[in-house]
Amino acid sequence: MENKNQITNMFKINYPIIQGGMVWVSGWKLASSVSNCGGLGLIGSGSMKLDLLQEHIQKCRSATLNPFGVNVPLLRTDAEDLMKVIIDEKVKIVFTSAGNPAKFIDILKEHDVTVVHVVSNLKQGLKAQSVGCDAVVGEGVEAGGHNGLDELPMQELLKQLSKNLSIPIIAAGGIADKDDIHNILQNGAEGVQIGTLFAATKESSAHINYKKAIVSAGIGDTSLILKKIGLTRAIKNSFTEKVIKLENKGVASKELKEILGEKREKLGIFDGDLEEGILEAGQGVEKINELLSVKEVFDRLVV
Numbered sequence: 001m002e003n004k005n006q007i008t009n010m011f012k013i014n015y016p017i018i019q020g021g022m023v024w025v026s027g028w029k030l031a032s033s034v035s036n037c038g039g040l041g042l043i044g045s046g047s048m049k050l051d052l053l054q055e056h057i058q059k060c061r062s063a064t065l066n067p068f069g070v071n072v073p074l075l076r077t078d079a080e081d082l083m084k085v086i087i088d089e090k091v092k093i094v095f096t097s098a099g100n101p102a103k104f105i106d107i108l109k110e111h112d113v114t115v116v117h118v119v120s121n122l123k124q125g126l127k128a129q130s131v132g133c134d135a136v137v138g139e140g141v142e143a144g145g146h147n148g149l150d151e152l153p154m155q156e157l158l159k160q161l162s163k164n165l166s167i168p169i170i171a172a173g174g175i176a177d178k179d180d181i182h183n184i185l186q187n188g189a190e191g192v193q194i195g196t197l198f199a200a201t202k203e204s205s206a207h208i209n210y211k212k213a214i215v216s217a218g219i220g221d222t223s224l225i226l227k228k229i230g231l232t233r234a235i236k237n238s239f240t241e242k243v244i245k246l247e248n249k250g251v252a253s254k255e256l257k258e259i260l261g262e263k264r265e266k267l268g269i270f271d272g273d274l275e276e277g278i279l280e281a282g283q284g285v286e287k288i289n290e291l292l293s294v295k296e297v298f299d300r301l302v303v
């Protein structure tokens with residue numbers, strides 16, 4: 001793999017591989033393991049309270065001498081407090097998602113933080129560039145978890161972003177093997193962000209049931225649900241079937257929110273309820289057939 005470009009130079013890493021900062025999955029063990037293998041590990045703050053985020057940052061710093069970052073979903077009501085923890089702990093890389101990065105860009109830049117924003121369309125990419133983000137993650141509809149309402153495939157999104165942006169682009173969505181990475185790096189991206197593949201590693205903090213569900217899933221085993229309240233890709237189960245039936249009936253957003261509740265992701269990913277939890281996963285599940293360590297994953301990705 002060609003391992004020196006704008007992204008490797010920006011983050012001071014060996015390979016242009018970024019591990020997604022996933023809720024209930026991306027703790028210090030996963031992030032530090034990815035960083036130790038030469039990629040960029042991200043702690044997922046979206047499922048953490050302030051003291052827990054601080055703990056994970058400190059443990060990650062003790063477990064790796066290499067750079068790592070934190071992902072912050074900006075829709076969190078305590079996003080400002082999460083940013084304060086990040087700044088106080090002197091983390092120098094922040095990935096933001098689900099909101100407008102302009103609110104925090106000045107304070108992050110004052111502390112020499114490299115800022116990358118996750119986008120799902122060209123308008124968002126141009127906005128992120130205009131407010132001073134250093135790079136963007138172009139996340140296609142193939143990705144697991146929350147998706148953009150445009151439902152743009154990753155390759156189409158990458159094409160639009162690469163033609164119109166001057167900052168580096170990291171591609172995300174359904175990436176699960178070295179061939180995927182090679183093709184993407186040949187088509188306008190300077191790096192890749194991988195989620196589901198790392199969610200199914202031994203170092204992931206997710207429940208073993210969730211990891212096995214990823215390994216067992218094949219072609220066509222994910223669904224897009226909850227378009228009215230936050231489009232999400234997840235492995236098909238009793239909950240997704242229930243939601244799809246309701247959506248086909250045209251139920252209101254309020255009813256969908258009531259069914260979703262507040263802890264559906266935790267129920268599936270962290271508690272391991274395979275039927276009533278949301279099992280967020282990308283379309284790349286068909287290529288994930290073993291529960292591996294992060295090192296074993298890297299050995300396959302960078303040959």
